[in-house]
Amino acid sequence: xxxxxxxxxxxxxxxxxxxxxxxxxxxxxxxxxxxxxxxxxxxxxxxxxxxxxxxxxxxxxxxxxxxxxxxxxxxxxxxxxxxxxxxxxxxxxxxxxxxxxxxxxxxxxxxxxxxxxxxxxxxxxxxxxxxxxxxxxxxxxxxxxxxxxxxxxxxxxxxxxxxxxxxxxxxxxxxxxxxxxxxxxxxxxxxxxxxxxxxxxxxxxxxxxxxxxxxxxxxxxxxxxxxxxxxxxxxxxxxxxxxxxxxxxxxxxxxxxxxxxxxxxxxxxxxxxxxxxxxxxxxxxxxxxxxxxxxxxxxxxxxxxxxxxxxxxxxxxxxxxxxxxxxxxxxxxxxxxxxxxxxxxxxxxxxxxxxxxxxxxxxxxxxxxxxxxxxxxxxxxxxxxxxxxxxxxxx
Ligand SMILES: Nc1ncnc2c1ncn2[C@@H]1O[C@H](COP(=O)(O)OP(=O)(O)OP(=O)(O)O)[C@@H](O)[C@H]1O
Ligand SMILES: [Mg+2]
Numbered sequence: 001x002x003x004x005x006x007x008x009x010x011x012x013x014x015x016x017x018x019x020x021x022x023x024x025x026x027x028x029x030x031x032x033x034x035x036x037x038x039x040x041x042x043x044x045x046x047x048x049x050x051x052x053x054x055x056x057x058x059x060x061x062x063x064x065x066x067x068x069x070x071x072x073x074x075x076x077x078x079x080x081x082x083x084x085x086x087x088x089x090x091x092x093x094x095x096x097x098x099x100x101x102x103x104x105x106x107x108x109x110x111x112x113x114x115x116x117x118x119x120x121x122x123x124x125x126x127x128x129x130x131x132x133x134x135x136x137x138x139x140x141x142x143x144x145x146x147x148x149x150x151x152x153x154x155x156x157x158x159x160x161x162x163x164x165x166x167x168x169x170x171x172x173x174x175x176x177x178x179x180x181x182x183x184x185x186x187x188x189x190x191x192x193x194x195x196x197x198x199x200x201x202x203x204x205x206x207x208x209x210x211x212x213x214x215x216x217x218x219x220x221x222x223x224x225x226x227x228x229x230x231x232x233x234x235x236x237x238x239x240x241x242x243x244x245x246x247x248x249x250x251x252x253x254x255x256x257x258x259x260x261x262x263x264x265x266x267x268x269x270x271x272x273x274x275x276x277x278x279x280x281x282x283x284x285x286x287x288x289x290x291x292x293x294x295x296x297x298x299x300x301x302x303x304x305x306x307x308x309x310x311x312x313x314x315x316x317x318x319x320x321x322x323x324x325x326x327x328x329x330x331x332x333x334x335x336x337x338x339x340x341x342x343x344x345x346x347x348x349x350x351x352x353x354x355x356x357x358x359x360x361x362x363x364x365x366x367x368x369x370x371x372x373x374x375x376x377x378x379x380x381x382x383x384x385x386x387x388x389x390x391x392x393x394x395x
Contacts, residue, residue: 006275011053017248033168036201042222043208045237048275051208065167069100073178090151152196159202169203177209190227212363239272258290265292310376321352332370
């Protein structure tokens with residue numbers, strides 16, 4: 001028997017384990033949308049803890065009487081490129097709104113949509129057919145402000161047109177950390193987003209993404225002085241506990257056999273993160289009773305697969321970025337110590353450190369920089385032990 005791989009975004013009910021409390025809590029909060037006082041949520045938690053699959057599972061049930069708009073920010077080409085500005089954000093958000101309407105069969109949408117456009121003084125180039133849906137294409141002359149107001153208002157307007165069949169609208173921004181790549185003032189934009197959604201009583205917004213729990217973005221969004229401060233509820237998704245992990249493995253992969261200490265070692269290695277639990281449990285040998293030593297040995301054998309995501313990031317780094325990580329292998333360092341070790345000025349480290357934090361290789365806590373993931377740390381150490389050098393960027 002196998003567990004789902006960690007690249008799986010949509011788990012079946014059988015694959016999805018536990019999280020009953022989180023499901024109840026978040027669902028109950030979201031249901032207040034029906035009463036016209038829609039909540040805004042910030043769902044955080046370490047990489048691989050299961051934020052995306054949890055939210056998708058919850059939202060799937062809401063799709064019966066809500067319009068649910070999924071906005072996965074990594075899916076937009078513009079976010080990868082340098083040209084990521086407010087305009088591309090709005091265009092992408094707009095395309096996701098339309099996609100949701102189409103997928104969730106708002107049947108008479110086209111006529112009502114035309115009406116929406118007319119009353120909103122947005123000039124339309126043409127309506128392009130996408131499936132059964134006519135998609136309005138904006139005139140180049142529309143200024144950004146007009147477009148932004150139109151797009152940001154659209155979910156609430158859709159609700160108003162369809163209140164006879166919808167209990168509300170839910171917008172789920174996943175991978176929201178990509179907003180940090182905006183090449184315009186971020187705070188300013190976050191405040192703009194807040195001001196444009198704050199009077200929308202029937203649209204709930206959920207933000208989530210991969211970020212360090214020390215990430216400044218969390219403060220910027222949901223902190224006391226943050227753009228959504230006081231309004232946004234922050235919910236932290238925790239790793240599986242030891243006993244949950246035990247139950248999960250016993251049910252999901254009954255042919256895996258651990259000694260009690262062996263299972264404790266397995267838990268220590270995976271830190272209760274479902275993404276690691278699944279992958280490691282799928283790869284680890286099933287022919288033997290697993291003692292702590294066996295688990296350690298198996299971890300080393302399978303490390304390349306477990307941290308594959310970090311390995312590909314590693315090879316995309318510059319030499320200097322790699323040097324920084326190597327200096328952090330032993331222990332967390334403040335910027336000054338790092339600069340001394342690398343024999344450079346502290347100023348020259350700003351840019352690479354921001355990049356390393358944004359790609360979640362490094363995190364900063366109480367002024368110290370540390371490697372985000374222990375298993376990636378282990379991978380580099382093991383590589384060094386075996387080869388006498390670190391895997392450097394080919395020059
Ligand atoms: N409740 C669960 N039951 C079983 N497996 C789970 C569960 N939650 C997460 N997983 C496993 O962990 C993997 C990663 O989950 P997910 O992508 O939701 O994490 P995430 O917190 O969104 O990570 P990231 O921060 O990288 O976006 C899933 O593909 C799945 O294999
Ligand atoms: Mg995710």
